[in-house]
Amino acid sequence: MAMLTLLLLLSAAFTLGDRMTARIANDLVTFAADQRNPCPRGWFQFNSRCFMFVKTARTWPNAEYLGANLASVHSYEESQFLQAVVLITTGSFPLTWIGGFDAVQDRLWFWSDGSKFDHESWAEGEPNNHNGAREPCIQINFGAENGWNDESCGKSYPSVCSIRTCLILQTVN
């Protein structure tokens, strides 16, 4: 039932011309949060992780924090949820780092939190190493469909980071 409601919210987001509205984004994050939400204030829960949008623009390597990672994404629903978190926090769709990077140009991708790279939501034509540049790091909200783009890691953007709820509960208890 819970998953069905989430899927209905997601499909509603996409009947609106591929553009998520602030109201739907709000419904998404409110729904995803558990009654016993273990996430600290300012973080948004999705399944077993908490996510936070970090407004300060940093290079991809500088956006990795001690105790948290840039967010990894493992499903279409999670990808949409991250977009909702950014929209709710900023009111728009700024380009934003997540934790994906390639070890072999566009052929071998990893997540900085060590989880398996088992989902992709690339924007049309991406990844592309634009103009022959090395573009090893992944950002969201690119192009008309707000998909993923590979970008040079030294450029500065806001970021979304995540932490496992079990780590937080362990700290609290």
Ligand SMILES: [Ca+2]
């Ligand atoms: Ca690339």
Ligand SMILES: [Ca+2]
């Ligand atoms: Ca690119």
